[in-house]
Amino acid sequence: MSVSENDIIDFIYAEAALLDEHKFGDWLELFTDDGVYWMPLEFGQTEEHLTTSLMYEDKLLLTVRVERLSGERTFSQRPKSRCHHILQRPQILEMGEIIKTKTAFHYTETRLDEQFFLVGWAEHVLRQTDTGLKIVRKQVNLINPESAHRNIQLFV
Amino acid sequence: MSEINLDDLVKPGASEVHRDVFLCQDVFAQEMKTVFRNTWVYVGHDSQAPNKGDFTTTAIGTQPVIMVRHTDNTIQVLLNRCPHKGVQLVNDPSGSTGRFFRCPYHAWSFKTDGSPLGIPFKKGYEDTGFDTSCAKKGMCKVANVKNYRGFIFARLSEEGESFEDFFSGSLSSIDNMIDRSPEGRLEIVGPPLRYLHHCNWKMLVDNQTDTCHPMIAHESSAGTVTKIWNAVANEDTPKPMVVELVLPFMSSYETFEKMGIRTWDHGHGHTGVSWSIHSEYSDVEGYFSAMIEAYGKERAEEIIAETRHNTCYFPNMMVKGAIQTLRLFKPIAADKTIVESWIFKLVGAPDTFLKRTAMYNRIINAPTSIVGHDDLEMYERAQEGLKTDANPWVNMQRHYREDELGGERVHPGTSEVQMRNHYVSWAKYMGQINEKGAGS
Missing domain, CATH: 3.90.380.10 (Naphthalene 1,2-dioxygenase Alpha Subunit; Chain A, domain 1)
Structure with missing residues (x-):
């Protein structure tokens, strides 16, 4: 089963749409069991473990986040946050067993009267599996990771 | 600003504390002039400035300061303003300034202990009374700085408990x-x-x-x-x-x-x-x-x-x-x-x-x-x-x-x-x- 460049581009758009539509459970299913979601703290950071990151989430932690969002005693989600992604057309950097893409984004998150804006690019590493394309790694590079942020509660 | 009566804010033993302690901007302003001036406030760690001229910028309360390693290897804490017009001398979170700070506005320069080094075309200050000005003295320096096993604390006020008495x-x-x-x-x-x-x-x-x-x-x-x-x-x-x-x-x-x-x-x-x-x-x-x-x-x-x-x-x-x-x-x-x-x-x-x-x-x-x-x-x-x-x-x-x-x-x-x-x-x-x- 081979995938075309268009399939990959559609996949990246669909991934963001799941987040914007609050289908977090379906979104989680897009990750492989060893999948990772990484948001570095420093611009250009390459070290994953021996320095602080904003997020470095394996499937267990992503599952916790998703479950928490709908928890009855998740007070920071009363009322709930909403998010919105605007993506530039994904660039395909590598096409093979492993697929690598880079996608510029404008991300907005809002709750009550507050709204903030994050900008940067996401680097996806994808793998073809029996159940379709899956995310092995999503790295979210903000242009201002070191800024004094407010709560970032959903997923960029 | 109305007078702040501390007895109205903190009950004996602090069993209850008045909401103004958290809400009132006048209380906040007084905190900056008292609590954050009279105590030993953490500034940084000396590993952030390993070499001479290395600095970090931070604040003691709302006072902007530079923590810098001076040419004699001591850590100095200086107020981050040029004595001339008030411009912040550095504003990167951290960096190296070399042997001196140079103001980006008029190139007044200062040694890394804050003392004055040079002013361009200085003869314009002759016979102006400049010698007695605050500006002539250089950067304001926090007098009380303690390097405790690498942890740098500073007290803005001249008088107060010693570092050892304060922390015991x-x-x-x-x-x-x-x-x-x-x-x-x-x-x-x-x-x-x-x-x-x-x-x-x-x-x-x-x-x-x-x-x-x-x-x-x-x-x-x-x-x-x-x-x-x-x-x-x-x-x-x-x-x-x-x-x-x-x-x-x-x-x-x-x-x-x-x-x-x-x-x-x-x-x-x-x-x-x-x-x-x-x-x-x-x-x-x-x-x-x-x-x-x-x-x-x-x-x-x-x-x-x-x-x-x-x-x-x-x-x-x-x-x-x-x-x-x-x-x-x-x-x-x-x-x-x-x-x-x-x-x-x-x-x-x-x-x-x-x-x-x-x-x-x-x-x-x-x-x-x-x-x-x-x-x-x-x-x-x-x-x-x-x-x-x-x-x-x-x-x-x-x-x-x-x-x-x-x-x-x-x-x-x-x-x-x-x-x-x-x-x-x-x-x-x-x-x-x-x-x-x-x-x-």
């Missing part, structure tokens, strides 16, 4: 963090997490020793980890590092009660006297033998067994020796605080420690942390809820006893005694009004 026994928590390095040395790693809260800085300080909130406010985060872990594991399943870090947050009231709280004079204190949420981390191969080699078996065991939870240093700093993190609650306004969360490497210890520390920092302290989301929600709801006129008091009476403070004392672990200790000192320093500027 509380320095044992910083000592323990340093002693956990087989080489007795720490290094700051990476930039801090920076997290903006729309609440008063003291709400964050209070929360550091609030042992009755984790199992409630963090049910959504730590509770969810516990639930998911229990569904897939039994008692013998080895816990991943992240599970090991988060599960203890859901400990019972009884567990927190037993762990105890220790207080010292001048508003310092810590949770976790006999046990803490950091006590049961897995051993790391190679560490214990390195510690025995460095300290001998008895002393090494003593250092490792001391697993204090949060040590609050008055007014606005907290360290966790057992996981090597430091948090600074930086006041911006009565309702605005930036929290910086820093991590340290134990020099000479296996990398697993740094990995654990970095993980703890992002899981618990980041603006992307679900634990942080729980806490911020509570602080900001309090900042709003305190606008209620019907009850102006914040209650801190849990386990309150008269005469509970004085010297070094140990209290029940769910006591709000460390919060009271903080406000008793806060009221004392708020009363020490001194309008003079700092340094030269």
Whole structure:
């Protein structure tokens, strides 16, 4: 089963749409069991473990986040946050067993009267599996990771 | 500005504290002129400025300062303004200035101890009375700076308690963090997490020793980890590092009660006297033998067994020796605080420690942390809820006893005694009004 460049581009758009539509459970299913979601703290950071990151989430932690969002005693989600992604057309950097893409984004998150804006690019590493394309790694590079942020509660 | 009467703000023993302590901008302004001038405030760590000319920028209260390593190798703390027009001499979070600071506006230059070096085309100041001006003296310098085993503290006011008198026994928590390095040395790693809260800085300080909130406010985060872990594991399943870090947050009231709280004079204190949420981390191969080699078996065991939870240093700093993190609650306004969360490497210890520390920092302290989301929600709801006129008091009476403070004392672990200790000192320093500027 081979995938075309268009399939990959559609996949990246669909991934963001799941987040914007609050289908977090379906979104989680897009990750492989060893999948990772990484948001570095420093611009250009390459070290994953021996320095602080904003997020470095394996499937267990992503599952916790998703479950928490709908928890009855998740007070920071009363009322709930909403998010919105605007993506530039994904660039395909590598096409093979492993697929690598880079996608510029404008991300907005809002709750009550507050709204903030994050900008940067996401680097996806994808793998073809029996159940379709899956995310092995999503790295979210903000242009201002070191800024004094407010709560970032959903997923960029 | 109306007169601030401290007796109206803090009840005896700080059993209750008036909401204006958190809401009132006039109170905030007085804090900046008293609490943050008269006490030893944490500025940074000397590993942030390893070479001559290396600097970091930060603030003591709302006073912008530069911490710099001078040509004689000492750490200097200078007010970050050019004596000419007030321009900040540097504004990068950190960097190197070489042998001197040069103002980008008119090229006035200063040595790294703040003393004047040069002014271009200086003859224009002849016969102007410039020699007696403030500008002539160079950069304002904080006179009282202490480098305590790498931790840099500064006191803006000329007069006050000595460093040793101010901190007394509380320095044992910083000592323990340093002693956990087989080489007795720490290094700051990476930039801090920076997290903006729309609440008063003291709400964050209070929360550091609030042992009755984790199992409630963090049910959504730590509770969810516990639930998911229990569904897939039994008692013998080895816990991943992240599970090991988060599960203890859901400990019972009884567990927190037993762990105890220790207080010292001048508003310092810590949770976790006999046990803490950091006590049961897995051993790391190679560490214990390195510690025995460095300290001998008895002393090494003593250092490792001391697993204090949060040590609050008055007014606005907290360290966790057992996981090597430091948090600074930086006041911006009565309702605005930036929290910086820093991590340290134990020099000479296996990398697993740094990995654990970095993980703890992002899981618990980041603006992307679900634990942080729980806490911020509570602080900001309090900042709003305190606008209620019907009850102006914040209650801190849990386990309150008269005469509970004085010297070094140990209290029940769910006591709000460390919060009271903080406000008793806060009221004392708020009363020490001194309008003079700092340094030269």
